[in-house]
Amino acid sequence: MKTRVFTIIVILTNVLGNFLLGLGLRDVGSLVGRSPLAFILALFNPLVAIGVGLLVAWMLSHMALLSWADLSYVLPITSIGYALTAFMGRIFLHEQVSPTRWAGVALIVLGVILVGHTAPRSRKPEAVAEPECMLEEVLTR
């Protein structure tokens, strides 16, 4: 139940956040090669600001979900967001979605159904101790 609620929050905040960010940045114009100040100023665009707020919520809910669920579970499941992005582009931005893209959406949905049938957590929490020791060595070197 907890996994389901957080999965839905992660997906919705990601799709809506990216959508509003994209919409807002259309107004701002290209940021490539511009000064850091241009990036900061872009944040004052209302759509960009709401988009960033949603992406902060996405980050926090994603972290909470990862505190108990596998990364290899969370990744494919939340990818249903790509399919939703295609639908949103079709409905709200009137973008053309080609048959190839709809096929892509179908494959993603199939993949999500398959992964959804696996247990969110594949191993006991203490099992992660080993890679952490490895990483600790690398990081303190």
Place this chain on the structure above:
Amino acid sequence: MKWLLVAIVVLTTTVGEVMQAMGMKHHGEIHDFSPNALGRVLAALTRNRYIVISFLAMAFSFFAFMALISSADLSFAVPATAASYVLETVLAKALLKEHIGIKRWAGALLVTGGVTLLSM
């Protein structure tokens, strides 16, 4: 330029998410969602080095992604950056020691294939 930004986004996203998963597993499962308990969780996470590295990587990833979608279509940018999927699933097995059964591999491959089709 477009593909350089895609490469930066993919690499920083992969490092960021794998480190985030590692940091959160290190922290342990969150059970209590009261504001006080969540405040304590956030305080603990600021001292978690995996989370700190993950935030740095994700900040890079975010600004590179912003630069990318300011100059390219969202319907190109989002699927192109999905290459981080394959990398992350492999690292989840190698570094996080997750058990990835046949269903999960098949699902991950279907998703990767689907995302590739979306970007065409």
